[in-house]
Amino acid sequence: MRVISGTVPRxxxxxxxxxxxxxxxxxxxxxxxxxxxxDPIEAVRILIWGAFGTEEGIGYTLYYTTNFIFTGLxxxxxxxxxLFNIGGEGQAYIGGxxxxxxxxxxxxxxxFILILxxxxxxxxxxxxxxxxxxxxxxxxxxxxIVITTIMFNFIASALMVYLLVxxxxxxxxxxxxxxxxxxxxxxxxxxxxxxxxxxxITRSPLxxxxxxxxxxxxxxxxxxxxxxxxxxxxxxxxxxxxxxxAGINPKKIVILAMCVSGGLAGFVGLNEVLGVHHRLLLxxxxxxxxxxxxVSLMGRNHPVGIIFASLLFGTLYQGGAELSFDMPKxxxxxxxxxxxxxILFSGALALMIKPTVERIYFILASAAxxxxxxxxx
Numbered sequence: 001m002r003v004i005s006g007t008v009p010r011x012x013x014x015x016x017x018x019x020x021x022x023x024x025x026x027x028x029x030x031x032x033x034x035x036x037x038x039d040p041i042e043a044v045r046i047l048i049w050g051a052f053g054t055e056e057g058i059g060y061t062l063y064y065t066t067n068f069i070f071t072g073l074x075x076x077x078x079x080x081x082x083l084f085n086i087g088g089e090g091q092a093y094i095g096g097x098x099x100x101x102x103x104x105x106x107x108x109x110x111x112f113i114l115i116l117x118x119x120x121x122x123x124x125x126x127x128x129x130x131x132x133x134x135x136x137x138x139x140x141x142x143x144x145i146v147i148t149t150i151m152f153n154f155i156a157s158a159l160m161v162y163l164l165v166x167x168x169x170x171x172x173x174x175x176x177x178x179x180x181x182x183x184x185x186x187x188x189x190x191x192x193x194x195x196x197x198x199x200x201i202t203r204s205p206l207x208x209x210x211x212x213x214x215x216x217x218x219x220x221x222x223x224x225x226x227x228x229x230x231x232x233x234x235x236x237x238x239x240x241x242x243x244x245x246a247g248i249n250p251k252k253i254v255i256l257a258m259c260v261s262g263g264l265a266g267f268v269g270l271n272e273v274l275g276v277h278h279r280l281l282l283x284x285x286x287x288x289x290x291x292x293x294x295v296s297l298m299g300r301n302h303p304v305g306i307i308f309a310s311l312l313f314g315t316l317y318q319g320g321a322e323l324s325f326d327m328p329k330x331x332x333x334x335x336x337x338x339x340x341x342x343i344l345f346s347g348a349l350a351l352m353i354k355p356t357v358e359r360i361y362f363i364l365a366s367a368a369x370x371x372x373x374x375x376x377x
Contacts, residue, residue, distance in 0.1 A: 018309075021352075032337065050322025055201050057319075058204075062206050063205040063314075064318060065210070066210045066271050066310075067092075067271055068313045069217065070213055070271070074261045075292045078257055080234050086289075088261075089156070090156030097163070098124075120212070131263075139255055168280055177282070187270070205276045208275070294309075294343040297346055
């Protein structure tokens with residue numbers, strides 16, 4: 001029997017295989033929940049209801065999704081240049097520092113129409129600057145980007161602790177956080193934005209930064225696939241030797257890709273510092289940078305895929321919180337196991353089922369082709 005071979009359609013690689021990986025992750029999670037004596041079907045119902053069953057739940061889900069979009073895009077840009085940026089945690093942290101410093105300087109003297117672009121620029125600039133150092137060390141000193149970005153996560157954490165304990169702490173208080181920013185400088189919450197049009201929705205941390213996240217998806221799509229810089233980034237990531245032969249400078253591309261990546265991660269600070277907490281505080285970015293790696297892998301480093309993967313992780317974060325509350329046996333740690341399984345199957349084991357799926361596709365395609373040929377004859 002002759003079987004068609006070649007390359008599978010993109011929808012198989014981008015849509016079907018990630019879907020099967022997620023399904024396998026949930027099946028494994030269901031077995032774990034079954035072993036501890038709980039009903040996995042009921043657990044799924046609670047998780048979905050917790051994420052989408054109420055206005056507040058939807059707000060929290062989309063709030064988490066916003067951060068995952070930023071860090072997922074950050075990892076994706078670096079991936080396209082052949083770089084593995086594990087420094088999203090630190091870059092998001094320092095990006096938040098940039099927003100906080102801008103607000104501490106200008107919140108009482110400038111109108112919000114100027115505060116917003118200054119905050120966006122500050123978060124991107126500080127995040128990019130924190131990514132620039134590992135990028136320079138990789139490009140011009142031969143240091144591996146994975147090692148340096150991991151190290152810079154710890155350095156960023158230590159730096160923020162020092163600044164908030166010794167420099168930026170609000171006078172007269174013990175908690176290591178800055179003063180609250182002027183309310184006129186806050187990024188509006190979504191329930192406040194809806195109220196402008198006479199629509200009342202439940203209060204949640206969701207704010208207007210989600211629209212900036214979606215704008216960034218469009219901008220990164222255009223940057224990577226419709227500009228000369230994006231072409232050079234993809235060329236270096238695909239084959240550095242060929243890129244050099246074509247006249248592309250890989251060192252400059254490493255710097256460019258990492259700075260764009262760091263700037264995107266820095267936008268987490270925009271959501272957290274300007275949109276939710278309205279002050280500088282410790283660990284507002286915790287976990288988003290690392291989860292962004294799985295988001296990017298699951299989304300196949302494409303902005304559309306990253307949006308859907310971010311929504312999935314937002315669902316797991318918010319629905320998992322409800323699940324641990326409604327099912328006492330399913331602890332918060334157990335929910336993290338479920339999230340870890342999704343990361344495992346979508347990241348480390350992403351290619352495990354690919355050969356089998358491709359073979360099944362080619363067998364079915366060959367059978368369809370024979371039936372079509374027989375019908376024509």
